[in-house]
Amino acid sequence: MVDVSREQVLVTGAAGKLGRAVVADLLDAGHQVVAVDRRQPEEDPGTRFVRLEGDDVPGLAAALEGCTALVALASVPSPGSLPPHQLFRDNTQAAFVALQVATAAGVRRAVVASSGSAYVTAWSPRPTMVDEVPVREEHPLRNAEEYGLSKQVSEEIAAMFCRRHPDLSVAALRFHWIATAEEQRERMTAQRGGPRDWPEELRQMWGYVDLRDAARACRLAVETAQRRPYGFAVLNVVAADLLADETLDALLSAHAPHVRRSPGGPSAGGAFAIDRAREVIGWEPRHSWRDLD
Template identity: 35%
Template sequence: MLVTGADGLIGRATTEHLVGRGWRVTALSRSWHAPLEAERVLTGDVTDQQAVAEAVADVDAVVHLAAIPHPDIDTPRTVFVNNTVGTFTVLSEAGAAGVGRVVTASSINAFGVPMNTHPVQPAYYPLDEESPVDHDDAYSLSKWVDEQTARMAHSRWGVDVLAVRFPLVRDAASLRRRSQQVVDDPDLGRLGREGWAYLDLRDAVVLIEAGLTRPLSGAHVVLATAADILPDRPTEELLDRFAPDVPRRRAFPGRSGLVCLDRVQELLGWQPRHSVHTPAPADDAMAVTA
């Protein structure tokens, strides 16, 4: 199987996890900052059709993680073109090569509200995959377009695609530091537009493997976050302060998460195991529920 963006945070963790689980992995990245154990390690850009065609040769699944991950990293045009062309190239070459399954990284920002430069709010809490879109930046729009490309790829080539709307994903130590910092962040209110969501890296890689192995047909979009919020504050206290007029479809006691996880649980049997607010379990082994 192929992992694109294999030199990134999630890419390295995914590659290491899958290799450790006995997968034969081809790792693709446009640059490398350290060695990586994989059956094949290729240097190339996902917007390069020839490089992608070589990478998908003789693989039966793809994890597509390569992207420019934030609108401020480059110009809006470069962000949009890189992300959408990269995803189209990976999905089209995978489809043409007869690859049966692709797990691709979308973003919690795909519905546009979190990074919108206007003072907009979500239509309701908890956020779900049907939250109305309101795009105002190239990155969020690119991720939404990638999800439409996944639907096209299934229709055109029959490849089954899972697009995961990831939030902030970090290792446990980084999340603990961020949790302590975020309560004083002047951007705390805007972060509420994405539900103050996060995901432990360990849960992310288990989710990706579930996306590769669980029975699945079609093109699906799922949100995947921790079960609670990142700030060490009561959820409803934050909502009262920053989003008092946004409808709440249920109560959010304690630090309850503001993202609905029903779809990912139904499709993959996955649920998050790690919280930034509790000590790491003695046994770090992770499992997907049956």
């Protein structure tokens, strides 16, 4: 008898930080993985690796043979490394091609890497802030740079494919600074030991997600869709706490009193609502920088 719970997952962007963690997490959970990237991983991914450019439709179609799910992570991870028009083109093209080829091959479970940058945070060219906390997925998207815009468009691409294929489930996961334990420790050490850059901290809203939690969210999105299809879902994937010693209420009262607190919002927790990820794919963060102290 075939184990229907076991997936064969194609992971694009498999040589990146998140990609490597997702491949490892999927393998640890007993799934099969085809790892795809434009560059060779520095370490053996432990599974089949295919070197492809993001726009190689025939190559991607061949790599997808036998796959039952897609985790589309191929993306330029931040602005500055490419001219803006190239970054926007590469990120949106990678999302479109992956979903186009996968759905044509009959794949009906997929994950697309989005970002909290779609709201307004991270790389906005001027200090900008959200309207309200906790930041829910319905918050207006007011990105003002090419990376955040590329993530917003990638979400729209995923939504379009779900309209085209009513039996398709795609989770667009809005990650906020995917960080290893060491990166979290370094950020807190720098924050505690030097002058605070309040405009930058406010723009970031002290958000982060542990790399292990981010990888697990990708796997849960695939596994849940097999048992309970959910169509198109945009989900915040952010730690439950702040990357700061202070509480959210204290920080906002002192530095951004105009930011609204919605009823029932967290006082000591994080600035991003993560209840929808729990409801749709059963994800909750397990790791915090506080465990490192």
